Amino acid sequence: MANMIHTDPTKRHDFVLLFDVTNGNPNGDPDAGNLPRLDPETMCGLVTDVCLKRKVRNYVDMSRGDQGRFKIYIQNREALNSLHQRAYEGLGLKSTGTKQKKEDIDRVKGWMCQNFFDIRTFGAVMTTGVNCGQVQGPAQLTFAKSLDPIVPLDISITRIAITKPEDMKFVEAESEGEKDKGGKVTEMGRKAIVPYGLYQGFGFFNPLFAEKTGFSAEDLQIFWEALQKMFDLDRSASRGFMALRGLFVFSHENKLGNAPAHVLLDRIQTRKKDGIETPRSFEDYQVVVNEKDLPQGITLTRLAG
Secondary structure (H helix, E strand, C coil), X not given: CCCCHHHCCCCEEEEEEEEEEEEECCCEEHHHCCEECECCCCCEEEECHHHHHHHHXXXXXXXXXXXXXXXXXXXXXXXXXXXXXXXXHHHCCCCCCCCCCHHHHHHHHHHHHHHEHHHHHHEEECCCCCCCCEEECCEEECCEEEEEECCCEEEEEEECCCCCHHHHHHHHHHHCCCCCCXXXXXXXXXXXXXXXXXXXXXXXXXXXXXXXXXXXXXXHHHHHHHHHHHHHHCCCCCCCEEEEEEEEEEEECCCCCCCCHHHHHCCEEEEECCCCCCCCCHHHEEEEECCCXXXXXXXXXXXXX
């Protein structure tokens, strides 16, 4: 039987995530007209941790959202305070009136962790009116950054569907061969894409926080599953083609860690192949995994790549 240490929530885990995008926008910046996010000094692309966590949440919601323990807290179907109120009602406690006791806050916080996957995974600040306390989650992700500079393209697109009813008069006139009345028969739009980019991000799992949120081995297995499959359930025209290219997990025997995270993560090196100036596919890169002389108590598991 394969070593399943990477699904043990009593162990510390550090991991490297590699994914790429082809002719798509992996994470638009609302402050820049939804162009792909960039580091202005290096011109390397960025994908936020919030974006990656959203994909994990969406996968868990679609695959297990009908199960009680795997509901998603950060969503757009119900107000957060309504969810908080549900916790108080479920425990027979009052959320208003006299000052809440610490033990009551701890109870509702535990109820929220038990019922919402993303709270016991990523944590949450639940002090928005109906106070359910704060949770520090065991799993955390960094921003992902492209390994090379990217050049976002802002492409013009057209459509024949007209938005405003009054503009349809001009379309009908054109179709009947009448003289152009200055209207429009198409509407213009913009689409921002990255021709190609390979991104690398890092993640960390802390078993000490997992104990506090009730995070289980099943939860951890689902988390790895979500990272492996989240791009396949997140397809859209704007995101082009995105794919997971590598997921490397370093597991520690000691819950406090057997080696510094950066020492382990640096063992995954990805570089352009000789002769490649402008990468246009994953085949233009070489991923080198240094598995020799791993620190004592460290196990490397390749979940992808």
